[in-house]
Amino acid sequence: MARGEGLSLSLYKNLKASNGLLPQEYLEELRQEYFLTLAQNKYYFRELVRCLKAMDVPVILLKGAALLPAAYNDLGARPLGDFDILIHRRDLDKVTGRLGDLGYKSHGVYGPHINTVSFIRDEETVLPLEVHWHIENAMFPNFEMFKIERMWQAAITVKIEGYEGLIFAPHHQLLHLTVHALRHHYDRLILLWDIHQVINHYGGRLNWKELVQEALEFRLSRPLFYGLYLTKLLMHTDVPQHVLDRLRPLSLGLEEKAFVYFINRGIRIPGLQYLVYFPMNQGVINKIRFLWRAFFPPRDILAEMEALDGSEIGIVHYLRCMSWRMQCAWRLIGGGLWFSGKGQEGGAD
Numbered sequence: 410m411a412r413g414e415g416l417s418l419s420l421y422k423n424l425k426a427s428n429g430l431l432p433q434e435y436l437e438e439l440r441q442e443y444f445l446t447l448a449q450n451k452y453y454f455r456e457l458v459r460c461l462k463a464m465d466v467p468v469i470l471l472k473g474a475a476l477l478p479a480a481y482n483d484l485g486a487r488p489l490g491d492f493d494i495l496i497h498r499r500d501l502d503k504v505t506g507r508l509g510d511l512g513y514k515s516h517g518v519y520g521p522h523i524n525t526v527s528f529i530r531d532e533e534t535v536l537p538l539e540v541h542w543h544i545e546n547a548m549f550p551n552f553e554m555f556k557i558e559r560m561w562q563a564a565i566t567v568k569i570e571g572y573e574g575l576i577f578a579p580h581h582q583l584l585h586l587t588v589h590a591l592r593h594h595y596d597r598l599i600l601l602w603d604i605h606q607v608i609n610h611y612g613g614r615l616n617w618k619e620l621v622q623e624a625l626e627f628r629l630s631r632p633l634f635y636g637l638y639l640t641k642l643l644m645h646t647d648v649p650q651h652v653l654d655r656l657r658p659l660s661l662g663l664e665e666k667a668f669v670y671f672i673n674r675g676i677r678i679p680g681l682q683y684l685v686y687f688p689m690n691q692g693v694i695n696k697i698r699f700l701w702r703a704f705f706p707p708r709d710i711l712a713e714m715e716a717l718d719g720s721e722i723g724i725v726h727y728l729r730c731m732s733w734r735m736q737c738a739w740r741l742i743g744g745g746l747w748f749s750g751k752g753q754e755g756g757a758d
Contacts, residue, residue, distance in 0.1 A: 447485025520709025
């Protein structure tokens, strides 16, 4: 179970000094996994540093690339599937050329609603590099409220394999991680453990007041609230109650009450995030626009979803998108009806 949730290495670190809490054969298996991951990640980070030096543009490391050398302070404490970095949109052509010189090929589509492109080398020993110029795509509710330049200005330095890189300031790190966790409907507990690690690592250096202020200004109070609430509930993280009280939605519609019902029972099904995205859209017009775009996304977004070139997108792909959205909606509505029958019990207290 821990391995499926991405937490086997954290389990090892927390239990290796215990006396008999875990049978020795299981502990030895985790120990071997840890040292294998440590060796692999060191190799991956050396390749990442090579790419960063070649790119020669300002870069902010994201997610695992930022967390392992800072919040975890241990390159073997967390598995990696790829590297995520943030650049300025104006530097994309230069980055594409420099990575191309290193043998990386770009995969994905370019469009006005897209915020990322993947770079892959044809070697299994090298991780894909996900290059972002924003932390969300333009489909995200209140996308225009993001102050991405402020996040750049507040970035702090971190040392990786002798290279000095940039990562988000602690409060921006939490904003990003909670938005990311909701986007993936909390499908693995490591998404919440990452949040736990940031809070534990920075402790008193974490500016909770500034975090709340910017979450309200960026209209990210809901993703931040649910991310912190779940982390406190499941990881027993020291999240100040006054922070949760300040972020908690003043009122919940039926869809958001259903969301709370699901997450309080560990139900993490695809599409769950839309129960929060919907009320994040203020006003009837914005809510209608959000629903329309969910079922009929722009061509570049659909191409990204289908891993195709934009010119290949046709009616079949829109029908497939509609079918998937309807399946998600049916699961959520079914759960919501069950929730209503149970008397709307439970809550994010």
